[in-house]
Amino acid sequence: MSKKILVIPGDGIGQEVTTWGKKVLETIADNYGHQFTFDEGIMGHVAIEATGEPLPAETLEKAKQSDAILFGAIGHAKYDNDPTLKVRPEQGLLKIRKELGLYANLRPIKLFDDLLQASSIKPEILQGADILFFRELTGDVYFGEKKRSEDRNTASDLMIYHKYEVERIARKAFEAARTRKKKLCSVDKANVLEASRLWREVVQELAKEYPDVETEHMFIDNAAMQLIKDPKRFDVVVTGNLFGDILTDEASQVAGSMGMLASASVGDKVGFYEPIHGSAHDIAGKGLANPLASILSAALLLDISFGLQEESQRIIKAVDASLRQGFRTMDIATKHTENQFLLGTEAMGLKVIENLT
Amino acid sequence: MSKKILVIPGDGIGQEVTTWGKKVLETIADNYGHQFTFDEGIMGHVAIEATGEPLPAETLEKAKQSDAILFGAIGHAKYDNDPTLKVRPEQGLLKIRKELGLYANLRPIKLFDDLLQASSIKPEILQGADILFFRELTGDVYFGEKKRSEDRNTASDLMIYHKYEVERIARKAFEAARTRKKKLCSVDKANVLEASRLWREVVQELAKEYPDVETEHMFIDNAAMQLIKDPKRFDVVVTGNLFGDILTDEASQVAGSMGMLASASVGDKVGFYEPIHGSAHDIAGKGLANPLASILSAALLLDISFGLQEESQRIIKAVDASLRQGFRTMDIATKHTENQFLLGTEAMGLKVIENLT
Ligand SMILES: CC(C)[C@H](C(=O)O)[C@@H](O)C(=O)O
Numbered sequence A, B: 001m002s003k004k005i006l007v008i009p010g011d012g013i014g015q016e017v018t019t020w021g022k023k024v025l026e027t028i029a030d031n032y033g034h035q036f037t038f039d040e041g042i043m044g045h046v047a048i049e050a051t052g053e054p055l056p057a058e059t060l061e062k063a064k065q066s067d068a069i070l071f072g073a074i075g076h077a078k079y080d081n082d083p084t085l086k087v088r089p090e091q092g093l094l095k096i097r098k099e100l101g102l103y104a105n106l107r108p109i110k111l112f113d114d115l116l117q118a119s120s121i122k123p124e125i126l127q128g129a130d131i132l133f134f135r136e137l138t139g140d141v142y143f144g145e146k147k148r149s150e151d152r153n154t155a156s157d158l159m160i161y162h163k164y165e166v167e168r169i170a171r172k173a174f175e176a177a178r179t180r181k182k183k184l185c186s187v188d189k190a191n192v193l194e195a196s197r198l199w200r201e202v203v204q205e206l207a208k209e210y211p212d213v214e215t216e217h218m219f220i221d222n223a224a225m226q227l228i229k230d231p232k233r234f235d236v237v238v239t240g241n242l243f244g245d246i247l248t249d250e251a252s253q254v255a256g257s258m259g260m261l262a263s264a265s266v267g268d269k270v271g272f273y274e275p276i277h278g279s280a281h282d283i284a285g286k287g288l289a290n291p292l293a294s295i296l297s298a299a300l301l302l303d304i305s306f307g308l309q310e311e312s313q314r315i316i317k318a319v320d321a322s323l324r325q326g327f328r329t330m331d332i333a334t335k336h337t338e339n340q341f342l343l344g345t346e347a348m349g350l351k352v353i354e355n356l357t
């Protein structure tokens, strides 16, 4: 198979971790005789520094020409500390999501057996949890009109949904539920928000086409609680952009650590793959970041964009093997457990590659 | 002391639990020689059934005339299942919050020692956690303009904040932090939302007046994760209406169970006290609900609205004693623990009253 992959490392630890996602893809290409050609693009703070823009036209053009994109992370403390700055790294990510029509963000939450102790949640609560989130990614309050009054004392964002936006993401979620435990939970705040009432109406309507899927509706506040109280009750979860952002970060505790979670954004054509974790400036450049989320993003890329299930599973097995051998980055190390070997980014990346071959 | 208390049981288990919040207040009045007179008001689904309106004028009038309000819960499956209904129970709660100017919702999260095992989170993560949430309660996307297009295919809610709204709640949070561990965490989504950028600017500005308080800013997605990963890192948390709704429900796992959490809504004049839990229709009327959140709401009422710290502490001690004696409602019972006695609502309420005297 011959494919063009664009790597966008982005900011902070994005640089370090995508190195390993990419190396894993190269190793797979070698092992299975595929032709992957790689190009690189800039986005976020690094792009603002270089060009003044968070998403340079060149990066977007490369993205459109590629068969799949491996992305790192975005964001920088400078902007977090100064909310008045007009040009911001995150605008790059939001723009590329919109431009590429990446309306469905899939975030699988599954614990590797060896990380059962790494979470703050009790092992007996976690064991067997397996959730697939569908987060809507190109609508909601993220993309509704933003306003600031002239005296700067009033600010607003429009939370808005159109029926077709809800329908297309919900349909993907229903289809996925069919291939799993046939349970769908739609999360909204329909007791307060009109956008959520539309969301609920559309999902209710669509549910009639999927009588084999058990559909429930849950308020976001309750969902945020249930996710921790009893993660096993969920199979597929579908929700809006903002609620999805919050729930999936929270769900990282169900998977042991944020450093383990990959996500796939799909929609019109090109797929976009990225860790759920952010740019983590506190540890950036120190070689401490966990590369596994980027490596697992590469696995999702092979599976979803290229249909290479076997190669994808191979990567997941190599990650699993590395964990079983006791190798841990800082974020997934457990206190008081024997036979654990603490590794930095590079050493962990190399372990996975070793286990791939 | 002579005071007028309005009891609004509301919907579902609200009826059962406020009975015990009220009885506890009566017992305190007897024991300490106070004159509490009680009146009752209707709100929510029960009010819609009786009058067509979720908040009848009579209830609002009584509320304004009272010295404090003890509220139960709101909501009914009928409306949750039909998002097209125009008149909805929750409108009553939102309206009374707005009319009484209850802009600050205080939600203390603290684990009773004996409930260390009741949570899905590991005991060593929880032990010592003590968080005070300040949730803004009369602004945000809850109260911004709601719209539905004529073809009903587009729906929106305006997420909007004014500087003065952020300032007054943040000030309360800073003041509270001063009396505690002097740490304030403000939660927003300033990397995406304009309303959050205003929020962050205002809190940053105010922080200069409180140099003795260590202030940090955190994105909501990260906060939803940190709350479970390391709840001890938080002291006082201040956030907007929507994010506060989500985080405090989630935080119930830090307190062992939702059934233990009380909240105080204050602002202009009258204080309003309610459990964080909802109307829980699945168990309503069965005598299974945990009355402790309502009882602890009564304790907050005495402390905050009447300045009766001793009486308030007396209630908390009685709850603690009941737990230490091994009494548990369904929601806080732990599997495989000896010396636990499972009680229904009434028996648990009676235990607390016994321990009060
Ligand atoms: C960086 C930020 C804009 C982004 C989001 O909120 O979507 C991130 O948190 C994510 O979840 O991908």
Ligand SMILES: CC(C)[C@H](C(=O)O)[C@@H](O)C(=O)O
Residues within 6 Å of the ligand: A191, A192, A221, B074, B075, B090, B093, B245, B276
């Ligand atoms: C019932 C609902 C309107 C309410 C809210 O969202 O504010 C509740 O969840 C709460 O937290 O008090």
